[in-house]
């Protein structure tokens with residue numbers, strides 16, 4: 001069964017917690033006892049409806065305890081799909097959380113309060129979604145019950161947002177009028193909005209086509225582990241040598257000719273093993289172990305690709321970076337550790353070209369540094385070649401994180417725009 005990862009964003013009180021609670025509740029993912037506790041608390045608080053935001057409030061406590069860049073993840077499933085929700089708070093001070101949550105998302109839901117319409121925050125969320133190349137975007141126009149389920153109001157918001165999105169390189173865009181509180185158009189189509197003939201939110205999440213969002217053209221296999229059973233008593237395993245990792249692009253099949261980077265040596269795929277036995281093909285995001293026909297000296301951080309389609313071996317990177325710490329700033333001459341796929345190197349910031357105002361998209365070329373939650377365009381030099389693609393072409397081989405050399409904290413996330 002396939003998995004849809006999605007991120008939710010909204011401004012304070014747009015109803016994000018209520019919506020997530022509703023999805024979990026209506027898809028029957030809530031354990032009975034958890035539900036009972038919510039009902040009890042709602043009763044105690046004197047609210048006559050079951051306050052679903054209480055279900056996700058537990059996440060908030062988790063969030064506040066704080067790991068480095070904490071995003072609360074939630075899981076639920078329907079017979080059609082499994083879902084992983086990255087619940088990211090909407091305020092600008094959480095830009096880094098949204099970047100983290102959206103970087104692996106197939107889809108993002110931006111919540112809009114029907115009474116308030118498109119706010120600065122909605123535009124910022126849309127911009128970040130676009131920057132991170134989340135392929136599908138849903139504008140959930142919430143609290144429709146408070147605007148009398150007005151089609152006119154919904155259309156107004158749709159038009160305003162569409163005109164803004166046309167200025168961005170916006171992905172596949174879907175508008176759904178909902179009431180998270182009452183459940184209108186969340187799981188099933190609402191009778192309160194007969195004028196709406198699109199899908200309910202859950203139906204959309206279950207059916208949105210994501211298989212072709214992944215790059216299936218450029219074979220990229222970053223080696224994560226070399227597997228050599230040390231004291232194999234089974235003679236069949238004695239010579240076993242496999243390369244484990246997650247497919248980051250393309251389709252691999254036994255018999256395919258492949259090239260190892262950095263050596264440039266070529267060989268063929270002997271077999272593709274998985275936890276459940278050998279397979280005839282592997283594609284993203286499968287985790288597999290490749291066996292090759294020839295013995296090549298391969299280690300973690302190396303890349304396997306096809307002879308005629310290779311990533312760039314680059315030491316000079318142009319990238320958009322989101323800075324994620326308030327302990328330091330990013331500026332020219334900042335030294336960092338860079339982690340790109342399975343390879344780690346050292347990086348030096350050569351230049352900060354501009355800082356981007358994520359609300360207005362204004363580029364400040366006079367900026368001297370990037371602070372917490374700020375995004376800008378930088379040039380980096382790395383100490384050893386990384387095998388990269390542009391982020392626009394492949395989010396896995398085009399993205400990287402920056403780590404503080406002293407504290408080992410994640411301090412930045414980057415998207416490669418150009419490499420040399």
Ligand SMILES: Nc1nc2c(ncn2[C@@H]2O[C@H](COP(=O)(O)OP(=O)(O)OP(=O)(O)O)[C@@H](O)[C@H]2O)c(=O)[nH]1
Pocket residue numbers: 010011012013014015016017018019053090142143144145146178179180181182
């Ligand atoms: N009438 C109405 N109220 C709603 C709807 N969705 C949410 N609310 C209410 O709006 C308030 C805020 O909802 P939350 O779900 O807590 O909002 P949130 O976006 O998660 O808020 P933060 O997490 O604080 O940013 C609560 O009182 C909800 O009951 C809706 O569709 N209709």
